[in-house]
Amino acid sequence: MNYQSIDEANQGVIQHVLESQPFLLDVVPAKSVISELNGKVLLHSGPPMKWENMTDPMQGSCIGASLFEGWADNEDDAKKMLEAGEVKFIPCHSVDAVGPMGGITSANMPVVVVENKVNDKRAYCNLNEGIGAVLRFGAYSDEVVNRLKWIKDVLGPALSKALKQIDGGMNVNVTVAKAITMGDEFHQRNIAASALFLKDIVPYLLTAGLPEKELQEVVKFLADTDQFFLNIMMATSKVVMDSAAVVEEGSIVTALSRNGYEFGIKVSGLGDRWFTAPVNTPDGLYFSGYSADDANPDMGDSAITETYGVGGMAMIAAPGVTRFVGTGGFGDAVQTSDEMREICIANNPNLAIPTWDFQGACLGIDIRKVVETGITPVINTGIAHKTAGVGQIGAGTVRVPLGCFEQALEALAEKYGVTAE
Amino acid sequence: MLYTVIKKNLFQDSVSLMLLTNHLSAIDGVNQIQVMMGTPANKDIFKGSGLYTDELEDASPSDLCIVVNSDDEGIVDKVVEETDEYLSNQSSESQQSSISVVRTWEMAGNKLPNADVAMISVAGEHAAAEANKALDRDLNVFMFSDNVSVSDELQLKQRAQEKGLIVMGPDCGTGILDGVPMAFANVVDKGNIGIVGASGTGIQEVSTIIGRNDGGVSHAIGTGGRDLSSEIGAITTIRGLQVLDQDAETDIIVYISKPPAPEVREKVVNVFKTLSKPVVAVFIGDKPKAAHDNVHYTWTLEDTALKALELSKGNKASADRIIADNQDDLNKMKETKQQYVKGYFCGGTLAYETAMILEDALDLDTTGKHTEGMMLHVEGHEVIDLGDDQYTQGRAHPMIDPTLRIEKVEEAAKDPETAVILLDNVIGYGAHEDMAGVFAPVVQEAKEEAAKVGKTFVAIASVTGTADDPQVYQDQVDKLEAAGIIVTESNAQATKLAAEIVKYVKGEKTIATNVDQQSNENDKVAELIASKPRVINVGLKSFSEAVLEHGGEVVQYQWAPIAGGNKRLAKILEKLK
Numbered sequence: 002m003n004y005q006s007i008d009e010a011n012q013g014v015i016q017h018v019l020e021s022q023p024f025l026l027d028v029v030p031a032k033s034v035i036s037e038l039n040g041k042v043l044l045h046s047g048p049p050m051k052w053e054n055m056t057d058p059m060q061g062s063c064i065g066a067s068l069f070e071g072w073a074d075n076e077d078d079a080k081k082m083l084e085a086g087e088v089k090f091i092p093c094h095s096v097d098a099v100g101p102m103g104g105i106t107s108a109n110m111p112v113v114v115v116e117n118k119v120n121d122k123r124a125y126c127n128l129n130e131g132i133g134a135v136l137r138f139g140a141y142s143d144e145v146v147n148r149l150k151w152i153k154d155v156l157g158p159a160l161s162k163a164l165k166q167i168d169g170g171m172n173v174n175v176t177v178a179k180a181i182t183m184g185d186e187f188h189q190r191n192i193a194a195s196a197l198f199l200k201d202i203v204p205y206l207l208t209a210g211l212p213e214k215e216l217q218e219v220v221k222f223l224a225d226t227d228q229f230f231l232n233i234m235m236a237t238s239k240v241v242m243d244s245a246a247v248v249e250e251g252s253i254v255t256a257l258s259r260n261g262y263e264f265g266i267k268v269s270g271l272g273d274r275w276f277t278a279p280v281n282t283p284d285g286l287y288f289s290g291y292s293a294d295d296a297n298p299d300m301g302d303s304a305i306t307e308t309y310g311v312g313g314m315a316m317i318a319a320p321g322v323t324r325f326v327g328t329g330g331f332g333d334a335v336q337t338s339d340e341m342r343e344i345c346i347a348n349n350p351n352l353a354i355p356t357w358d359f360q361g362a363c364l365g366i367d368i369r370k371v372v373e374t375g376i377t378p379v380i381n382t383g384i385a386h387k388t389a390g391v392g393q394i395g396a397g398t399v400r401v402p403l404g405c406f407e408q409a410l411e412a413l414a415e416k417y418g419v420t421a422e
Numbered sequence: 423m424l425y426t427v428i429k430k431n432l433f434q435d436s437v438s439l440m441l442l443t444n445h446l447s448a449i450d451g452v453n454q455i456q457v458m459m460g461t462p463a464n465k466d467i468f469k470g471s472g473l474y475t476d477e478l479e480d481a482s483p484s485d486l487c488i489v490v491n492s493d494d495e496g497i498v499d500k501v502v503e504e505t506d507e508y509l510s511n512q513s514s515e516s517q518q519s520s521i522s523v524v525r526t527w528e529m530a531g532n533k534l535p536n537a538d539v540a541m542i543s544v545a546g547e548h549a550a551a552e553a554n555k556a557l558d559r560d561l562n563v564f565m566f567s568d569n570v571s572v573s574d575e576l577q578l579k580q581r582a583q584e585k586g587l588i589v590m591g592p593d594c595g596t597g598i599l600d601g602v603p604m605a606f607a608n609v610v611d612k613g614n615i616g617i618v619g620a621s622g623t624g625i626q627e628v629s630t631i632i633g634r635n636d637g638g639v640s641h642a643i644g645t646g647g648r649d650l651s652s653e654i655g656a657i658t659t660i661r662g663l664q665v666l667d668q669d670a671e672t673d674i675i676v677y678i679s680k681p682p683a684p685e686v687r688e689k690v691v692n693v694f695k696t697l698s699k700p701v702v703a704v705f706i707g708d709k710p711k712a713a714h715d716n717v718h719y720t721w722t723l724e725d726t727a728l729k730a731l732e733l734s735k736g737n738k739a740s741a742d743r744i745i746a747d748n749q750d751d752l753n754k755m756k757e758t759k760q761q762y763v764k765g766y767f768c769g770g771t772l773a774y775e776t777a778m779i780l781e782d783a784l785d786l787d788t789t790g791k792h793t794e795g796m797m798l799h800v801e802g803h804e805v806i807d808l809g810d811d812q813y814t815q816g817r818a819h820p821m822i823d824p825t826l827r828i829e830k831v832e833e834a835a836k837d838p839e840t841a842v843i844l845l846d847n848v849i850g851y852g853a854h855e856d857m858a859g860v861f862a863p864v865v866q867e868a869k870e871e872a873a874k875v876g877k878t879f880v881a882i883a884s885v886t887g888t889a890d891d892p893q894v895y896q897d898q899v900d901k902l903e904a905a906g907i908i909v910t911e912s913n914a915q916a917t918k919l920a921a922e923i924v925k926y927v928k929g930e931k932t933i934a935t936n937v938d939q940q941s942n943e944n945d946k947v948a949e950l951i952a953s954k955p956r957v958i959n960v961g962l963k964s965f966s967e968a969v970l971e972h973g974g975e976v977v978q979y980q981w982a983p984i985a986g987g988n989k990r991l992a993k994i995l996e997k998l999k
Contacts, residue, residue, distance in 0.1 A: 006999060007998060007999060008999065131463065132463045133463040133464075133466045133467060133470075134466060134470075225461075225462075225463075252998070286437065286440035286441065286444065287440070287444075288440070288443075288456070288458075288467055288471065289443050289447070289454060289455060289456035289457075289471050289473065290454055290456070290471035290472070290473075291471075321435055321437070322437060324437045324438075324441060336523070339522075339523075339524070339529075340525065342529060343524065343525045343526050343528075343529050369995055369998060370526065372985050372991055372995060373526070373984050373985060373995050374525045374526055374982070375982060375985070375986045376525060391470065392470075395440070403986075407985075407988075407991060410991060410994060410995070410998070411994070413998060414994045414997075414998055417998060419994055419997040419998050420994075420997075421989075421990040421991075421993040421994050422993075
């Protein structure tokens with residue numbers, strides 16, 4: 002052990018987080034940076050997953066991705082192929098990537114490349130497709146697949162051309178620090194950061210030599226997509242937390258993710274192991290005609306944002322979305338962030354929250370504090386219909402199951418040679 | 423049948439609209455309803471839920487779109503009405519309370535970094551562990567919890583003692599710290615009677631009788647019933663008595679308990695003897711013993727309260743408190759060598775009494791020449807009966823005409839040697855209708871004048887009269903006090919106080935609080951009672967509210983057993999540091 006104590010190791014983890022310098026470098030086809038994707042391979046969110054355990058929406062996403070990649074011409078064939086085990090599944094997290102909701106990412110989908118300039122580590126995330134019937138929520142209609150193709154052929158290359166003009170890439174910390182003061186918490190609400198991104202990228206899009214129609218489409222899409230920044234934030238959170246995980250000691254959570262079947266966490270002192278427990282179903286508000294009965298259990302790698310201390314952990318930063326919790330007043334938002342602070346060991350001075358007396362966002366979820374208090378992290382999340390193809394039906398919050406932390410604590414006790422005797 | 427309402431240019435965020443949709447769904451006659459902004463994506467959602475109408479086609483993203491499925495067209499008006507009302511009245515009621523709620527000791531420390539006491543009311547089996555955590559953080563402990571083992575109690579109290587802290591309880595039902603009620607306590611005015619008690623209801627009975635009789639309580643320190651057992655040996659009791667003895671707010675100490683083990687009783691009584699303040703002690707159930715030293719024994723709780731009240735009103739120790747309160751001024755007077763008392767009376771006998779007491783208290787060498795109203799004139803001391811014939815020739819008696827006395831006071835205020843100006847104020851039929859009203863501005867102005875040349879003096883007065891007199895006793899007192907004049911219960915007290923002040927400025931007297939201030943750094947108990955308590959309340963939330971209401975600071979620690987009571991995990995957590 003390189004540290005005198007777990008507390009000291011944890012401070013080391015925090016130090017790595019605070020020193021991180023994430024930059025958005027490029028948008029590239031996934032297969033060009035993730036070699037595992039060459040072949041019939043799909044990435045998915047959360048801990049490792051078998052086809053038969055996938056909930057409907059994730060299966061729907063797989064069907065959509067198979068159609069997009071041209072592995073099948075129609076839904077039935079795609080399904081048969083997937084059921085036959087022809088497609089290999091890998092968790093996004095295992096290949097430096099993260100994916101929202103189903104997290105299904107295939108070879109030709111563009112991904113953002115975020116690099117931590119401090120250690121050259123990189124992380125990837127696919128692009129946000131907008132809302133409604135979208136692949137990540139399990140929709141796979143022609144409209145969905147066609148949009149994916151447009152993203153591949155137009156949006157991805159356009160953004161790549163724009164970003165490459167920025168020397169050293171786009172400094173994500175700057176955008177995030179601005180947006181948190183504008184009411185974003187980066188999971189439920191990314192409208193400020195998305196607008197800032199648009200503002201910063203448009204000059205480069207204009208000089209990227211795009212055909213006028215494509216330029217119009219790209220700008221229109223970015224302007225319409227309030228959550229566009231979420232995927233950039235996910236890759237950022239991933240690269241920052243992976244950078245902190247190099248400490249390989251301590252009790253800080255470095256990943257939170259779920260696949261609709263299990264919730265999984267990773268801990269700084271426990272390497273690449275997932276500690277899992279059955280996932281909860283979100284609590285939230287539903288579009289008309291839908292209710293909690295229709296909700297799919299929680300899924301997505303987007304909870305990586307909570308690992309980094311934003312999202313539900315920073316509820317108070319985004320008064321606009323606080324009504325997703327409890328009765329939803331401002332006081333509840335304060336209470337939520339105050340409660341989350343109880344299980345964290347620090348505040349992130351780079352993310353000062355005006356509505357929280359400029360306290361920094363929570364940083365460093367300590368599994369010992371979670372088990373001690375029974376307070377589990379709050380995740381702000383979208384809600385998918387449990388039937389494939391319907392898509393998003395609401396949004397709300399969900400708690401990480403306590404079991405993940407209890408198991409991780411047992412493993413940590415073993416690692417440090419501590420027994421309950 | 424689908425009905426569509428488009429409200430042009432009425433933007434609402436999606437969360438509001440989801441809440442509104444839920445709200446409207448509850449209206450009788452609404453089969454299904456959706457309220458959303460008219461964005462393309464939302465129009466798709468309308469389609470998905472079978473609520474799409476052609477009217478939505480033209481809706482823009484800034485238009486509020488309502489589509490309701492109902493068998494009754496009349497429902498549309500109702501929906502619009504409810505919508506308008508909802509949107510105009512959507513400030514959510516926040517559940518935030520003014521008391522911060524935390525779930526860990528660490529966070530409690532962050533929220534109230536200068537906390538000085540932990541109030542613990544969690545189940546007995548966990549109470550000792552939490553009390554130890556409080557002691558770890560150098561907090562005094564008020565332990566409401568019962569069912570704590572004697573060995574735990576002893577460990578906690580010994581540890582507290584080593585750290586200069588106090589553990590009140592376990593099973594401590596009540597307390598008052600600087601006027602702030604702890605746990606089950608009554609609202610009693612602040613005053614100069616301090617209580618140490620091993621009996622919660624005993625403290626309540628005595629403190630409320632004191633309160634009902636216009637007295638007040640400085641602090642009430644509960645010790646828990648077992649503090650007097652042989653095993654514990656009165657650790658908290660003794661500490662409580664000593665800290666009250668040093669407390670400037672406390673003039674009288676009340677002690678309440680059942681009869682303890684004989685050797686412990688002896689120990690406590692021996693402590694009584696070392697205290698500088700009078701003690702009123704009741705060992706409930708024991709016949710009172712004869713008073714000795716400074717200690718008075720009583721038989722019932724009521725006797726106890728009444729005896730304490732009696733002492734509190736005519737108490738010598740109050741000089742210490744007044745000196746402590748005015749220490750800055752008095753220290754200044756020390757430097758300027760202002761050492762003398764000037765007394766200007768309209769009551770001859772009062773002037774005589776004052777002269778007599780001063781002679782005695784200041785050990786003045788006087789041959790007793792009490793002529794022409796000059797009752798005392800030794801060194802710079804001067805006590806004059808302005809009612810003497812010498813002064814009333816050609817003018818009315820000073821009880822009616824204050825002119826001469828005003829001159830004297832103004833003169834004395836300018837005299838560089840004056841430390842104290844003593845006045846009487848005899849009210850009643852025939853006396854001046856508002857003597858206090860005359861002297862209040864005179865003294866105030868004289869003080870302001872003195873301040874201009876960097877000086878100050880102390881004015882002390884007594885009022886002879888009753889509430890039924892035309893001038894009304896309390897009104898006169900209030901007016902004098904408002905002008906910065908110290909008003910005592912009697913002329914004798916006023917004089918004794920003046921003498922104590924003179925002794926202090928001459929350096930012949932020190933007061934306990936002087937010593938305190940030097941040793942305060944390590945005495946966290948003295949610190950605790952020196953100001954409103956800052957409480958981390960571990961357990962019953964209602965206790966927090968009472969603290970806050972009476973000016974204390976408080977953080978509510980929403981306690982739960984570690985790891986939800988899972989002993990195995992708790993043990994791991996303990997070791998995994």
